[in-house]
Amino acid sequence: MRYYRIEQNNSVSLIVETNESTTYNLTATEQGPTSFMELASAAALTNGTVDDVSRSLLDNAPTIELTTVREHLVRPFDPDEVWGAGVTYAISQESREGEGGLAESYVNAYEGERPEVYFKATPSRTVGPREAVGIRGDSEWDVPEPELTIVLYDGKIVGYTVGNDMCSRDIERENLLYLSQSKIYSKSCAIGPCISTDETVGDPLDVEMQMQIDRDGDIVFEDSTSTSEMVRTCEELVDYFARYNEVPKSTALLTGTSIIPPDDVTLRAGDTVRIDIEKIGTLENTVEQL
Template sequence: MKFDLNALPTDTARATLAGRLMLADGPVPVLVRDGVVYDVSRVAPTSADWFDLPDPAALTGERLCDVAELTIGGGTFELLAPIDLQCVKACGVTFAVSALERVIEERARGDADQAAAIRGDLEGKIGGGIRSVVPGSEEAAKLKAALIEAGMWSQYLEVAIGPDAEVFTKAPVLSSLGWGADLGFRSDSTWNNPEPEVVLVVNAAGKVVGATLGNDVNLRDFEGRSALLLGKAKDNNAACAIGPFVRLFDDGFGIDDVRNAELDLVIDGPEGYRLEGHSSMNQISRDPLDLVRQTLSEHQYPDGFVLFLGTLFAPVQDRDEPGRGFTHKVGDTVRIHSPALGTLTNRMTTSKQAAPWTFGIRHLYRTMAARDAAVRI
């Protein structure tokens, strides 16, 4: 399948984009500028090396092809997720709406049939409160005390308005998929949804060097039954998408553009179902750089990391039976769009049916060693 040029940022002529391609001798990091793809592996053999450079946006390379020649699912220039050795981290409950939905999942014990009735009750009782306070502030502490007294407290409200953000590991290194790949949800899940998010790219020094789009596929039934099932709800085969490219920070794009990003979500189902949603980053309850700081506070990432910033989107539109809300079906097409970052498109299947993850860290280094040996000869 050919890469869709409409997936590029709307101002692509001004953008400095970082990606990865699978070539005949293995994956390479590539620069995309003005519609041309350049191999930068001679200078930066991995994207982690690239993002550690003093000015990643200034890197140049050897011309490979035009963007129009990129493919997915095979071909000479196959597009991959734009990261390699970075840890994949994610933040949850960073928007008031997502906080309410997590509490709903918890109170419904992961049962979608119970969600609608609980939703209306909770919105009226605590929705305004969590929207009006700064997490970790004195006002947030007072709200917490009032909610505890009223028997309304939840572990999800703790990370929504308390001093500590929720930060978890989403996926293993090299397991993320890129634009056009089939994503998976667990075959035994009956209540799940996409989570369209902005993803920050952070280098080994803790510096944010760019941003991209991500789909943090979530299982509402698993996490709703118990927060201890978060690993099963989040980390499954083919359950993490990132791309299509990382937009590197430069004179025309920076952290303020992330803070003000607008995201649109469209889901088209095989039966003709359509769902549309919108998310505004200016409604996030914690600043993106504070989330980076909390991720780094007691940990180091020598190969850098990427950080999903959370989502405002929580689908409640009924798909089949009234009151059951939304859940994925095999064959759904999910499009996440933000003008400055482009469009991330994936089709949904189950984690069992999705292509198995086979290319790991050892495989990457074997291909790099073979390529290096060939160059020396």
């Protein structure tokens, strides 16, 4: 199942799209859940799944048109924290070849037992569908990074969404110690449009991913890949994220990218970034100069 949040008349509702493509408003039931994490909490108490909890509400839930849902989308959940994993695809370390000392660090992260896991964003730095992501005023090479994103409740995988890990590549390239400045800033992360559960996604390491950057009606970059190219499992990344860590109730964990625009492509204000992940959906954001 796919879970959306919408806002109409200053009111937020939780919507579920079943695998039969019927869409229901779960907030309009007597139980009235307004967030995916409420369902995850109920599932944890009953040792069931989020989809089990959702199915128990469907008989009393009114339907809603999917077109209406898409017109009123907001961020599918409000993660307490957003984390990222890096160098999980070969292209990520290959793209740093020729960058001196940086290259060795990325090769070691790609080949080593311990993955790169880093803090990415807070809710205030994270935007949802059709909101603007930001590019820094002190950066000249800014790119989106499309990533399968794990949704965690109490450190356990409860679903997947689409993520955009915005990056100021020239700041990162200048000095590896500047990595946090290249990754963490206002509007540096986007997630959405929904949360898909295991039941819908199936094997998360076997889904297709596409990204497109549009500018003034023209496509300036597009590429596609598959999560089958990832050298780490989702469980492995979650394990290292949680080690000796104070894990919050809800977390988004981005899993790395294998789509990297070439050096001569950089985002500009007014661009549109579209990221599509099979069995989840399309995350679309405009770009603004901070």
